[in-house]
Amino acid sequence: MTKPNTGELDPQDNAASEVRSYAIGFIVSLLLTVGAFAAVLADLPSTWAIICICIAALLQIITHLRNFLHLSFSGGQSREDLLLVLFSVSLLAIMAGGTWYIMSDLGGRMHDGGEAGHAAHAMPDR
Amino acid sequence: MSGQTSPIFGNLNWNVTPYTDLLRDVNSSTIVGAGAASVLVLGAIAGVAFLTYMRWWGPLYRNWLTSPDAKKIGVMYIVLALVMLARGIIEGFVIRAHQATALGTLTAQESGLVAPDHFAQLFSTHGTIMIFFVAMPLLIGLINFVLPQQLGARDMAFPVLNQVSLGLTAAGAALVMVSLLIGKFGTGGWTMYPPYTGKIFSPGEGVDYWLWAILISGMGSTLTGMNFAVTIFKERAPGMHMMRMPLFCWTSLCVAIMLIYAMPALTVSSLMLVLDRYADFHFFTNASGGNMMNYANIFWMFGHPEVYILILPAFGVFSEISSTFSGKRLYGYTSLVIASMSIAVISFTVWLHHFFTMGQSAGVNIAFGIATMIIGIPTGVKIYDWMATMWRGRVRITAPIVYLTGFFLLFVIGGLSGIILANPSIDYQVHNSTFLVAHFHNVIIPGVLYGMLAGIHYWFPKAFGFRLCETWGRRTALLFVGGFIFTFMPLYVLGLMGMPRRSPTFQNPDYMPWMYIAAVGAVLMLCALASLFWTFWTSYRNRLSLAVPGGDPWNGSTLEWSSPAPVPEWSFPRIPQVTARDDWGEAKRAGDPWKAPERYCDIEMPANTAHGLLIAAAATGLGFAMVWHIWWLAILSFLAIPGLIALRGLRVIEPKIITAAEVEEADQRFRQQVASLAPATRADEETERNRGVPDISEFAG
Numbered sequence A: 001m002t003k004p005n006t007g008e009l010d011p012q013d014n015a016a017s018e019v020r021s022y023a024i025g026f027i028v029s030l031l032l033t034v035g036a037f038a039a040v041l042a043d044l045p046s047t048w049a050i051i052c053i054c055i056a057a058l059l060q061i062i063t064h065l066r067n068f069l070h071l072s073f074s075g076g077q078s079r080e081d082l083l084l085v086l087f088s089v090s091l092l093a094i095m096a097g098g099t100w101y102i103m104s105d106l107g108g109r110m111h112d113g114g115e116a117g118h119a120a121h122a123m124p125d126r
Numbered sequence B: 001m002s003g004q005t006s007p008i009f010g011n012l013n014w015n016v017t018p019y020t021d022l023l024r025d026v027n028s029s030t031i032v033g034a035g036a037a038s039v040l041v042l043g044a045i046a047g048v049a050f051l052t053y054m055r056w057w058g059p060l061y062r063n064w065l066t067s068p069d070a071k072k073i074g075v076m077y078i079v080l081a082l083v084m085l086a087r088g089i090i091e092g093f094v095i096r097a098h099q100a101t102a103l104g105t106l107t108a109q110e111s112g113l114v115a116p117d118h119f120a121q122l123f124s125t126h127g128t129i130m131i132f133f134v135a136m137p138l139l140i141g142l143i144n145f146v147l148p149q150q151l152g153a154r155d156m157a158f159p160v161l162n163q164v165s166l167g168l169t170a171a172g173a174a175l176v177m178v179s180l181l182i183g184k185f186g187t188g189g190w191t192m193y194p195p196y197t198g199k200i201f202s203p204g205e206g207v208d209y210w211l212w213a214i215l216i217s218g219m220g221s222t223l224t225g226m227n228f229a230v231t232i233f234k235e236r237a238p239g240m241h242m243m244r245m246p247l248f249c250w251t252s253l254c255v256a257i258m259l260i261y262a263m264p265a266l267t268v269s270s271l272m273l274v275l276d277r278y279a280d281f282h283f284f285t286n287a288s289g290g291n292m293m294n295y296a297n298i299f300w301m302f303g304h305p306e307v308y309i310l311i312l313p314a315f316g317v318f319s320e321i322s323s324t325f326s327g328k329r330l331y332g333y334t335s336l337v338i339a340s341m342s343i344a345v346i347s348f349t350v351w352l353h354h355f356f357t358m359g360q361s362a363g364v365n366i367a368f369g370i371a372t373m374i375i376g377i378p379t380g381v382k383i384y385d386w387m388a389t390m391w392r393g394r395v396r397i398t399a400p401i402v403y404l405t406g407f408f409l410l411f412v413i414g415g416l417s418g419i420i421l422a423n424p425s426i427d428y429q430v431h432n433s434t435f436l437v438a439h440f441h442n443v444i445i446p447g448v449l450y451g452m453l454a455g456i457h458y459w460f461p462k463a464f465g466f467r468l469c470e471t472w473g474r475r476t477a478l479l480f481v482g483g484f485i486f487t488f489m490p491l492y493v494l495g496l497m498g499m500p501r502r503s504p505t506f507q508n509p510d511y512m513p514w515m516y517i518a519a520v521g522a523v524l525m526l527c528a529l530a531s532l533f534w535t536f537w538t539s540y541r542n543r544l545s546l547a548v549p550g551g552d553p554w555n556g557s558t559l560e561w562s563s564p565a566p567v568p569e570w571s572f573p574r575i576p577q578v579t580a581r582d583d584w585g586e587a588k589r590a591g592d593p594w595k596a597p598e599r600y601c602d603i604e605m606p607a608n609t610a611h612g613l614l615i616a617a618a619a620t621g622l623g624f625a626m627v628w629h630i631w632w633l634a635i636l637s638f639l640a641i642p643g644l645i646a647l648r649g650l651r652v653i654e655p656k657i658i659t660a661a662e663v664e665e666a667d668q669r670f671r672q673q674v675a676s677l678a679p680a681t682r683a684d685e686e687t688e689r690n691r692g693v694p695d696i697s698e699f700a701g
Ligand code: HEM
Pocket: B088, B089, B092, B093, B095, B096, B123, B124, B126, B127, B128, B130, B131, B134, B135, B188, B189, B190, B191, B434, B437, B441, B444, B445, B448, B449, B487, B500, B501, B502, B503, B522, B525
C-alpha cells in the first residue's frame, strides 16, 4: 500500500474547493430542513405540505450525494457514478412502487379505509 | 413493570431476574430460565477467571480487540458467531424437548417443559440469534478474512470502520445475551410483528431488547456492506479485473450490494416501531391512521434479500471447494457470476411471498409468486455448475466435501419446498405451519450453516497455521446432516397434518411419533455441536502434526494460498501483479510459483486503535439504557458516539510502518522453508506429510 488510508486532503490542490463544497452542502441542507419544518408549521393544505416535504427531501438527498459524497456526472468517475445512481434508483423504485402497489391494493380491500370501525380493536380484550 | 421509573435506575429493580421467578414458583420452566441465566453468569465468570489466570488480557486487548486487521476482525466475528450458535442450538433443543412433552388434554390443556410465555421467548431469541448473531457474523467474518486475501489487497478499504461494525454487532449480541439475566426477551418471534409488539399488547422490556439489538447491529451490517463494496471496487490488486475475481469475491460483492440496500429497510421498520413504542406514534396501530400491515411490508423488503445475503457467501464457498477438492477448474464461471448477480437483483422483487395471506388481491399474489419461482432458476444453474465441476474430477472426500454433498442432497429439497410455497394457493394451506419451519431450516441449515462450516474448515489453516482434524471434521458434518434430517423432515409431515408453528401446546396425539423423531434429531444436533467444538480442541492439541507452514494445504488456485500459514498481518510481501483468473493456479502451471519478489518495500498498515471498542461500549450502553428507560445513561452514551468520532477526526493518526527489512526477513524465511519441505501429493493430503507444500505437478485444474 503506497497511499495512507487516513484520508488526508492534499493541502495545495483541492482543500479549499473541498471545504467550499462541504460548506455549501451544509447550508443547503440546513435550508431544506428548515423549509420542511416551515411547510408543516405554515397553514398549507396537507397535500401541499406533503408535496413540499417530498421535494425538499429529494433535493436534500441530491445535495448529500453531490456535496458530501462527491458524486458527479463529469470527471473521471462519471460512468461508475451514473451506473450507481441508475441502479439505486431502480431498486428504490421497486421498493417504493411495490409498497404503493401492495398497500393501495390492501387499502382498497378494507371496508372504507377509515379508522372509525377499527378503533374498538385498539385496546386488548384481556 | 410495577411502580415508577426511577431517575437513576429506570425500570430496573431486583424483580427482573429469572431467580426471582424461581423463588416465587419452582417448576420446570423457571428452573430452565434460572439455569440458563446461571450458565451465562458462570460462563462469564469462568471466562474472566481463565483470561486472568493465563494473563491473556493484555494480548487479547493488544492483538485482537484493538486490531483493525480485517483477518483478525473476521476471526473475531466467527468466534462471536460460534458462541451464539451454541446458545441457538441449545435453545432449538429446548424447544424440541418442550414440544415432545407438550401434548395437552382437554382437561389440562397446557403441558410441557416450559411455560407458554417462556416458550415464546425461546423461539424468539432462537430465531433472532440464529439469523442476526450466527448466520450474519459467520458470513461477514468469513468474507472479512478471505476477501482481501483473494483480491490481493492488504486490508479492507476502511479498516477502522470495520472494527466499528464488529463492535456494533457484538453490542447487539450482548443485549440479547443480557436479556437472559436481566428482564425478559420479546415474545413476538424473530419478526416482531405489531400490533402484538406494540406498547398496548407488549408493554414490557422484551420487544425493546429486540429493537435495540437489531437497530445497533443492523447499523453495523450496513457499514460492513459499504466497506465490502468499496474494497472490491477500489482495492483489487493490479490486473485483477472483475472477471478475474474468484467466485467468492463475486458473491461477496452481491452480499455487499444487498446489505447496502436491504439493511436500511430493517432499520426503518424498527425505528418506526421504536417511535410507536417510545413516543406514542401510530405507524403500526389501527388507531390514528396507522397501518400494521406496512410493518410486514417494510420488514420483508429487508427480510427476503436477507435470506440471499445469508446464502450467497455459502454459494461462494461451495464454488471454491468444489473446484479445489476435485482438482478441476470451476465449471461455468461466467454463468455463476451472472446467476449470482441475478439472484441479488431478483431477490429485491419477491418480498410479498412472506405475507401472501395478509389480504391483498389475487393479482398481487400472482405477480410476486411468479417472481419467486423465477429466482429458483439461477439457483438451479449454480447447482448444475458445481456438479459439473466435480464431474470426473478426482474428488477427495474431505470434511468440506461432506458438507457439500449434504448440501446437494438437502438444499435441493428445501429449494423445492420453497417453490411449492411460492404458489399462493398452496401457501394459503400451509402458511404458519411447521411445513414452513421445515422449509426454511431446510435451506438455512444445509445452505448457510454447512457452507460456513465448510468455509471455516477450508480456510482455518490459513488463519492458524494448522489443519483441522479431517476425521472429526467429517464426523461433525455427518452429524449435522443426520441431525438435520431427523429434526426437520418430521416437521414437513406435522405441517401437513395441520400443526401451527410456534405452538406451545397441542391436543392431537397423532403428532407425537413425529415429535419424538424430531427430538431425537435435536439430540443429534447437540452432538454435532459438541463434535464441532471437539474438532477445534483436538486439532489444537495435535497442531504440530497438523501444521502446514507452506500455506497451501489443499493445492488451491486462488491468491490466498500463496502466503504462509498462519498468514502474516501484511498478507503479501508485495501486492501481487495478477495476470489471469486463478492467478496462483496459473503460476503453478508455469512452474515454480514460490518466486520471491525482486524488491521489498516498507508496508504501511493501519495502527491499532480502541475506537471500535469504545463505540461498541457506548452502543451497548445506549441500547441497555433505552430498554430500561435509564434516560441519563441513554443521553450520555448517545452523545458519546459522535463525540468519539469527532475526537478521532481531530487527531492525526500515524499508520504503522513495517520496514522492508522485516518483511524481507520473514518472506525469505518462508521461501526457504517451502523449498526445504517435501511436496505432498493429494493422496497424502490428510496425512502428516502434508506440510502445506503441494506437489504442483499434480495441479491440473
Ligand atoms: C441446529 C439446530 C436447530 C434446531 C434444533 C432448531 C429448532 C427450531 C425450532 C424447534 C423452532 C421453532 C419452530 C416453531 O415455531 O414451531 C425454530 C425456529 C426458528 N429457527 Fe431454528 N433450529 C435450529 C437451527 C437454526 C438455524 C441454523 C437457523 C438460522 C440460521 C434457525 C433459524 C430459525 C428461525 C428464524 C426460526 C423462527 C423463529 C420464529 O418463529 O420467530 N434455526 N428452530
